[in-house]
Amino acid sequence: MFPTRIQLSKKTWDRLQFLQTKTRLTPNVLARTAISLALRDTHTATINQSKPEQIHVINRDVLFGDQEGAFEALIRQFCFEKNVNADPQTIIRSLIDSGLHKMGHIKSPIDLSTFFYKSKSTTYSQKRE
Secondary structure, eight states: OOOSEEEEEHHHHHHHHHHHHHHOOOHHHHHHHHHHHHHHTTTTOOOOOOOOSSEEEEEHHHHHGGGHHHHHHHHHHHHHHHTOOOOHHHHHHHHHHHHHHHTTTOOSGGGGHHHHSSOTTSOHHHHHO
């Protein structure tokens, strides 16, 4: 299902690089997090069919790493549940964009913890104590 090379819009790539400066996480890890957030909240995830004018290409192996099979299964499940019949490029690009929108408030790596704990009021430092 996954293409060998994923075409992201320049705007998406710039957002990933901006978040990289804030979090010190690589764009591929941030993109995986964005996809996970979009898939977690599927009722707000949408597929944008428009093609970007300027693109940045990232290899599938870099984007998904050794979790490629897991992401492919999750995305296939999403497509099945939502009856999505779009190009895989478009689906992946849309999920990343949707997840990045949810990550808009990130200013430091510690802010990412709000996505991974059930209680949004519990901070990472409180969990460590």
